[in-house]
Amino acid sequence: MITTRRRACALIGATATIGLPNLPFAQARLSYDLQPKPAGPGIWMIEGSTDYFSMDNGGAIVNCVLLQGDSGLIVIDTGPSRRFGEALAGVARTLDLRGVSAVVNTHHHPDHFFGNQVFATQPIHALGDTIRLAQDEGDGFADNMYRLLGDWMRGTEVVPPRNVLDGGEVTIDGRAFTVLPLSGHTAADMALLDQRSGLLIAGDLVFHDRAPTTPSADLAQWSAALDTLEATNAAAILPGHGPLDQAGASIAQTRAYLDWLNTTLRQSARDGLDMIEVMQLPLPERFAAMGAQPDEYQRSVSHLFPDIELAVLPRAN
Amino acid sequence: MLRPLLAALSLATAAAAADDVRTPLTDPLGSGMWSYHQKELLGDPLDIRFDDRVIVQGPANAEDTVNVPLLVDATAIGDVEEIRIFADYGPIPHILTYHPGQAAPKIALRFKIDQATAIRAAVRSADGAWHVGSTYIDAAGGGCTAASHAYASDDWEERLGMIHGQVWADTGRARMIVDHPMDTGLADGIPVFIIETLDISDTQGQPIARLDLHEPVNEDPAFTLYFEPDATPEALRITGRDNNGNDIDGLITVAGYNG
Ligand SMILES: [Zn+2]
Numbered sequence: 254m255i256t257t258r259r260r261a262c263a264l265i266g267a268t269a270t271i272g273l274p275n276l277p278f279a280q281a282r283l284s285y286d287l288q289p290k291p292a293g294p295g296i297w298m299i300e301g302s303t304d305y306f307s308m309d310n311g312g313a314i315v316n317c318v319l320l321q322g323d324s325g326l327i328v329i330d331t332g333p334s335r336r337f338g339e340a341l342a343g344v345a346r347t348l349d350l351r352g353v354s355a356v357v358n359t360h361h362h363p364d365h366f367f368g369n370q371v372f373a374t375q376p377i378h379a380l381g382d383t384i385r386l387a388q389d390e391g392d393g394f395a396d397n398m399y400r401l402l403g404d405w406m407r408g409t410e411v412v413p414p415r416n417v418l419d420g421g422e423v424t425i426d427g428r429a430f431t432v433l434p435l436s437g438h439t440a441a442d443m444a445l446l447d448q449r450s451g452l453l454i455a456g457d458l459v460f461h462d463r464a465p466t467t468p469s470a471d472l473a474q475w476s477a478a479l480d481t482l483e484a485t486n487a488a489a490i491l492p493g494h495g496p497l498d499q500a501g502a503s504i505a506q507t508r509a510y511l512d513w514l515n516t517t518l519r520q521s522a523r524d525g526l527d528m529i530e531v532m533q534l535p536l537p538e539r540f541a542a543m544g545a546q547p548d549e550y551q552r553s554v555s556h557l558f559p560d561i562e563l564a565v566l567p568r569a570n
Numbered sequence: 571m572l573r574p575l576l577a578a579l580s581l582a583t584a585a586a587a588a589d590d591v592r593t594p595l596t597d598p599l600g601s602g603m604w605s606y607h608q609k610e611l612l613g614d615p616l617d618i619r620f621d622d623r624v625i626v627q628g629p630a631n632a633e634d635t636v637n638v639p640l641l642v643d644a645t646a647i648g649d650v651e652e653i654r655i656f657a658d659y660g661p662i663p664h665i666l667t668y669h670p671g672q673a674a675p676k677i678a679l680r681f682k683i684d685q686a687t688a689i690r691a692a693v694r695s696a697d698g699a700w701h702v703g704s705t706y707i708d709a710a711g712g713g714c715t716a717a718s719h720a721y722a723s724d725d726w727e728e729r730l731g732m733i734h735g736q737v738w739a740d741t742g743r744a745r746m747i748v749d750h751p752m753d754t755g756l757a758d759g760i761p762v763f764i765i766e767t768l769d770i771s772d773t774q775g776q777p778i779a780r781l782d783l784h785e786p787v788n789e790d791p792a793f794t795l796y797f798e799p800d801a802t803p804e805a806l807r808i809t810g811r812d813n814n815g816n817d818i819d820g821l822i823t824v825a826g827y828n829g
Contacts, residue, residue, distance in 0.1 A: 400710050468633075525738040525745045527678035527794045528639035529627050555633035559680075559792070562734075563747060569733035569808070570820030 283405055285313050285332075285340040289348060292497050293450040293489070295321030297348060299332075299341065303463040303495055303544025306333070306364070311405040312398065313337060315364040316493055318454055319345055320447060322426030325354030329445065329454050330493075331368030333398060335409040338368025354426045358414045359456030359493065360439045361386040362469075363394040369412040378425065379414035380434050382441035387413035418443065433482070437475025438465075438493075444482060451488030458482060461495030461503035464540070464549035465510055467556045472515045479508045495544065510540055514550070518558055522565040528558050592616050599704050601688040603658040611656055611664060612692055617699040623647055624703025626691045632709035636682045637788050642668075642691040642703070643676045645796075649696035650675035659687035660786060661756055667782040670795075673770070674742070678794035681786045682754070683709040726751065733808060733820030742799035744770075744806050746822055747792040754785040765791060765818065768810040772803050773821075 289297035299317040302310045312333030320327045326345045331338050345353045358366040358379040366387060369377055379387070391411035399406045420434040431446040438457045445454045457466065458478050482490075483504050490498040492507075521531045532551045540546065592614050597604035608614060623646035632638045644650050653668040653675060665681045675693065686708045693701045723729075726749075735746035748765065755762035762785065770779040779795060797803070802824075810818040 397710055525736060525741065525743050525794065527641060527745070528680070529629075529641040529678060532629065532639070551629060552633045555629070555637065555639075559637060559790075562745075562792070563790075566734040566736055566745065566747065567825075569735045569746065569822045570731070 283311065283336070285311055285337050287313070287337075287340045287344050289319065289344050290497075292318065292491060293447075293452050296447070296450060296452060297344075298491060298497060299344065300496065301364075301494060305545050305548055306398070306401045308403060308405070311337070312364055312402045314494060316491060316495075317341060318491060319348060319353075320428055321349065322354050322428045324426055325349055325351040327355045327357065327426050327428060328353050328372065329357045330359055330365040330456070331356060331372065333364040333367050334402065334406050335368065335370055336405060336407070338371030341368055342371050356414070357418070357425070357443070357445065358383060358387070359444070359454070360442045361390060361413075362439065362457065362466075363391075363398050365456070365493070366414065367395075367398065367406075367409055367411070369414065370410050373412055376416045377412070377414040378416045378418045380441045380443050381417045381419075382436075383439075383443065384414050384417065386439065386441060387411070431485075433485075435474075435478035435481060437471050437473075437478040438467075439469040440471070442478065444478075446485055446487060453482065453485055453487030453490045455482060455490055455492050455503075457493035459490055459492040459498075459503050459507050460510075460543075461490075461492040461498050461506065462542075463492075463495040463544035464546050465507055466494075466549060467514075467553040470553075470556065472511055472557070475511055476508065479504055479511075510543070513537065513540060514553055514557070518554065518561045519565060522558070522562040528554055531558055593618050595620060595702075597688075597704075599658075599688040599706055601658045601706075603688070607656060607658065607663060607690070611654065612700060615698075615700050617697075618692075619699075619701060621647070621693075621701035621703060624691055624693050624701050626689060626703040626705040628689060628705050628707045630706075630708060632683045632707055635684075635709050637680050638683045638707060638709070639678065639680050640689060640705075641676075641678045644691065644693040644701070644703070645674055645676050647675060647693050647695050647701050651694045651696055653677065654690075654692045654694075655679070655681075656690050656692075657681075657683065657687045657786065658690065660684045662754060662785045664784045665786045666784060669780040669782075671770075671777060671779040672797075672801075673779040674796040674798065676796040677781075678792075680788035680792050682788055683707060683786075685709055731816060731818045733818070733822070735808075735820070735822035737802060737804065737806060737822055737824045739802040739804065739824050740799060742797040742802045743794055744797070744802070744822060745792070745794045746806075746808055746820075747790055748808070748810075748818060748820075749790050750812065750818075752783075752785070752787055752789045752791060756785075763812065763814060765810055765812045768793075768808055768818070770795065771807045771809070773805050773807060775807070778803065778806065 292298040297319045301314040306312045318329040356372045356377040429448040433444040435442045625643040627641040655665045656663045691703045729749040732749040737744045753763040768781045805823040808820045
């Protein structure tokens, strides 16, 4: 069924392109312009937009990292589509002619691993639970991504990571990392501390000037994960979404937002508010200024409020 | 996927033949299905209009297609007999009918959406006139044809009919969540299994309001009913029955109420 829908999308996309008077322009519009930004010695980041998935950004909303390994570049997270993965591979070849030597997926959300098929001949590492979640939920995510991004997704197939990484000291293509197996943003979130530079690659456990997303979140686990990340005293933090954080403010910012979200939703349930009323609550200025607001807050109400309400309201029989 | 599509197609065909309503209206959302529902779901009333005083609020996008929140407020209409809530496009359009009785003509609910569609609240006032409000909700699809989550947990039978809820006299509201799979019958091999009616009464058994639920109401139906703050009952009895004959019975109270 999913395959059928994807084919239908591809067909619709093809028809639309043929119908457009200016074919070269239409094709040019659907290409990712990825610029590697230095993020330390032998480290580059591709910085995503802080908006939500849209036809305008093609889903390039995620941060990807390239680190110099012994035989090529180690890529952390591969973006939302095959086409993005191809652009990422192109960027890698401009930095090191040998291209990408290994891939790591921090977690199983589609914007972090749907570029994997481009790197299918390389090892693709992830936590064991991330591999299982990508296998279980990947097709459902693909359905949704085709709906949100249309022709940007053309040809994208779900390629889950294959190589299990446990926590602890790990060497990937000659480069030493401390792997932190955590959870909270999803049931399995990996953060990596690059031992050479002290850079913490936090995945989506940390957002920076961009509202955290919660479709698979457990807020209590997430808070505990932030404690662990804080204790690394990293030299700099590369968040899953938003700019590189040299000052170490992004962990506290993520924590403050999630605490506020949890408190607000619980109090709203105690006050008997309905979901629509909760969605309409005004955001404090510092959270309203984050990227993708107030939409991301409203999505979080959808994700989190039904369970919170059941926990808060008394039994009636 | 196939079944709702066919249903929508056959509805669309029917719509073409249903333009001969007694009171033609211009649908502010231009969805193409309006006159069909005007005839089939509302019985082709003579006295009917789109009315901005009926406020229908939902998210622009359904983030969770099996839990779409909706708030319908017809307090500006005054004396309301019933509110029929339905989706223009859906394998089963009718979501809920609310008879507010002693409560305010305002209700919050959640429902399952199957595709992007206009959502309507048709309000019949005491003089027999219909007033219709609308909103449009975009959606990925699949909400009505997915199996309920209930059977994923092995204690669903024990939780069947469990009610959580409370009354807030100061803000004039009562909220209730009733555990129930609310299976639409559209998922393969799973028959219709829904709560059909919930009666809301005071502790003496005097009726206050009634809800007639249909298949698209969400799994674990959740409602807020509204009252004049100074006329909010301290406790509300919720009784009902599902289509398999299971009884539902609970008492929601203001915090600290000992009646
Ligand atoms: Zn994520």
